[in-house]
Amino acid sequence: MSSQMPVAGPAEVRAAAVRDLKADRWAVVGLVLVNGLAAAAGLVGPLLLGRIIDTIQAGSGNVLSAVDRLAFGALVFTVVQTVLSWWALKIGYRFGERTAARVRERFLKRTLALPPRVADHLPAGDLIARGSTDASLVALTLRSAVPEILVAVVHALFLIVAVLVLDPRLGLCGLVCLIGVAGAVRWYVRRARPVYLAVAAAGAELAGVIASNAKGARTIELLGLEERRTEVSEVGIAEARTARLGALWLRTVLFPWSEIALALPVVGVLLVGGALYANDLVTLGVVVTATVYLRQLVGPLDTLMLWIEQLQGAGASYARVEGLADIPAAEPQQAKAVGDRIQVDNAHFSYTGARDVLSGIDLVVQPGERLAIVGTSGAGKSTLARLMAGLDRPHTGSVTIGGTPVVELPPDQLREHVVLITQDHHVFHDSLRDNLLIAKPTATDEDLYGALSAVGADWLDDLPDGLDSELDLDDASAQQLSLARVVLADPHTLILDEATALLDPKTARQTEQSLAAVLHGRTVIAIAHRLQTAHDADRIAVMEAGRLVELGTHDELVTANGTYGRLWRTWHAQA
Structure with a gap:
C-alpha cells in the first residue's frame, strides 16, 4: 500500500x-x-x-x-x-x-x-x-x-x-x-x-x-x-x-x-x-x-x-x-468453521511481491495441542503467526480452521476460534474494569479478578480503587492486561508472539504456565524466543529462512542434532 x-x-x-x-x-x-x-x-x-x-x-x-x-x-x-x-x-x-x-x-x-x-x-x-x-x-x-x-x-x-x-x-x-x-x-x-x-x-x-x-x-x-x-x-x-x-x-x-x-x-x-x-x-x-x-x-x-x-x-x-x-471495507462473510483443526497447506507469502517471506509451509495443528515455533530473527515465525490468525492471506496455498479459510471467517467467529497476542498492546484511557470488559462485556467481577490472577497481575492490589481505577500501567503490566483479556475471551486457539517478552524470565515462565492451566484443552501456539517455552510444548516447529525445516518433540529434535539441537545446546550452555 x-x-x-x-x-x-x-x-x-x-x-x-x-x-x-x-x-x-x-x-x-x-x-x-x-x-x-x-x-x-x-x-x-x-x-x-x-x-x-x-x-x-x-x-x-x-x-x-x-x-x-x-x-x-x-x-x-x-x-x-x-x-x-x-x-x-x-x-x-x-x-x-x-x-x-x-x-x-x-x-x-x-x-x-x-x-x-x-x-x-x-x-x-x-x-x-x-x-x-x-x-x-x-x-x-x-x-x-x-x-x-x-x-x-x-x-x-x-x-x-x-x-x-x-x-x-x-x-x-x-x-x-x-x-x-x-x-x-x-x-x-x-x-x-x-x-x-x-x-x-x-x-x-x-x-x-x-x-x-x-x-x-x-x-x-x-x-x-x-x-x-x-x-x-x-x-x-x-x-x-x-x-x-x-x-x-x-x-x-x-x-x-x-x-x-x-x-x-x-x-x-x-x-x-x-x-x-x-x-x-x-x-x-x-x-x-x-x-x-x-x-x-x-x-x-x-x-x-x-x-x-x-x-x-x-x-x-x-x-x-x-x-x-x-479503502475496501471488510465484506460480510458467511463462512463457518467446523472444528478447530488448523492446517497450513503449501503456503507462500510475500510482503512486497519481490521475494517470498514464507515458502511452501505445510503444518497441521491439532485441537488442544501446544506448539512452539522457534527460529532465528527473520526466519518467518511472526509472519506464519499472522497467517494463522487471519491477518494476512497467503499468496498461494491455504490456511484453514476446521476446513474453512481463516480469512473468510466473520470477525466475531474468527475471535472465537483464534486470537493473536503480540508484545504490542493498548491500554485505553479508562478504568481497569472497562479495559477488561472489551474482551467479554458480560463478565462478572469474579471473572475479571480470576483473569487477572491467572496472568499473575499482582499490581491489582496496589490500585486505589480496584477494578474502577484509572489505568497508568508500565509495559509489563499492560502486557499482563492484554493476556487477561485473552483469558476472558477464551478462544479455542491462542497464538502468542512475544506476548511475554516484556516480563522478566521468571514472571514470563509463571505466566505461561498459568495460561496453560487456565486454557487447558485449548490450542496454544507460541513464538518461542525463550527455549524453555519450547521445551514445555507438545511439539516444536523450527523455521529457517522462511521454511519449516524441522518438526517434532523436544527430545526428538535434540536427538536429531539439527538446527533446534544446536540452538538448545547453545542456549542451555548460556543459561
Whole structure:
C-alpha cells in the first residue's frame, strides 16, 4: 500500500457535504429563513437614513418630528436584526455540532470496518492525522462556516438587490466594480486545492515520523540512531514548512488584492452618484443610501473571502476524511468453521511481491495441542503467526480452521476460534474494569479478578480503587492486561508472539504456565524466543529462512542434532 491513503475527489466531497446538509435539512431551512429575515431587517436602517437626509434637505413641515420617527424606526429594526442574527447563529452552531459529530462517527465506523490485514498496513501517521487534525478542522468548519457563510451570502444578496431596486444605475456600477473580487477568488481557487492537500499530506508524514520516534525511543537510544532520526525529523519539518509557505504565498496574493477590490464598489458609486446628483438625476439621500449599502456589503464579502481561504484547507481535510471510504471495507462473510483443526497447506507469502517471506509451509495443528515455533530473527515465525490468525492471506496455498479459510471467517467467529497476542498492546484511557470488559462485556467481577490472577497481575492490589481505577500501567503490566483479556475471551486457539517478552524470565515462565492451566484443552501456539517455552510444548516447529525445516518433540529434535539441537545446546550452555 502507498505511503498515503486515498483522497476523495471534489465530486465525492460535494456529495458528502450534500448528505450532511440533508441529514439536518430542517436546521438548514431554519438557518436560511432566519438569516433572510435578519438581512431584510438590516436593509431598513440605511433606507431610513436616506429618508432622514432627504427630509432634512427638503426642510418642509415638522422636520424634527419626522426625523425622530425615522430614527426610532431605524433603531427598532437594528435591534430586530441583532436578535434575528443571534438566533440564526444559535441554529447554525447547533447544526454544526451535530454535523461534526456525524463526520467523526462516520470516520470511526469506516476505520473499524476495515479488514484487520488492511488496517494493519495503513500508515499510522496519516490515519492519526485524518482522525484528529483533519476531522477537527472539518468539524470546526461545519460548526462555524455554514452559519457564517449563509449569513454573509444572504446579507450580500439582499444588499445587492436593494441597491439595484434603489437605483439600477448605481446598482450596476457597484456590480461592475465587484469584478475584481470575482477575479481574485477565481485565481485563488484554481490553485488552492493541490496546495492544501500537500499541506495536509506533509503534516501527516511529520506526524508519522514523530509517532515512530516516540514509539521506538528506546531502540533509537540503544542503537545510537539519534542523529539519523533527527535528520529524518528535520526533513519532515522542512517539507511541512515548504508546503505551508506555498499556501501562505497564495494568501499573500489573495487578501491584498481582495482588499483593494472590495473598496472599488464604494468608490465607483460615490463617483457615479456624485455625477448623477450634480445633474439632478438622483437625490442625495439615494446616493448616501446606496453608498451605505455598498459599504455594508464589504462586511459579508470580507467574511466570504476569509472563509474561501479557510474552506480550501477544510476542503482538503474533508477530502482526506472521506478518502477512507475508498479503502475496501471488510465484506460480510458467511463462512463457518467446523472444528478447530488448523492446517497450513503449501503456503507462500510475500510482503512486497519481490521475494517470498514464507515458502511452501505445510503444518497441521491439532485441537488442544501446544506448539512452539522457534527460529532465528527473520526466519518467518511472526509472519506464519499472522497467517494463522487471519491477518494476512497467503499468496498461494491455504490456511484453514476446521476446513474453512481463516480469512473468510466473520470477525466475531474468527475471535472465537483464534486470537493473536503480540508484545504490542493498548491500554485505553479508562478504568481497569472497562479495559477488561472489551474482551467479554458480560463478565462478572469474579471473572475479571480470576483473569487477572491467572496472568499473575499482582499490581491489582496496589490500585486505589480496584477494578474502577484509572489505568497508568508500565509495559509489563499492560502486557499482563492484554493476556487477561485473552483469558476472558477464551478462544479455542491462542497464538502468542512475544506476548511475554516484556516480563522478566521468571514472571514470563509463571505466566505461561498459568495460561496453560487456565486454557487447558485449548490450542496454544507460541513464538518461542525463550527455549524453555519450547521445551514445555507438545511439539516444536523450527523455521529457517522462511521454511519449516524441522518438526517434532523436544527430545526428538535434540536427538536429531539439527538446527533446534544446536540452538538448545547453545542456549542451555548460556543459561
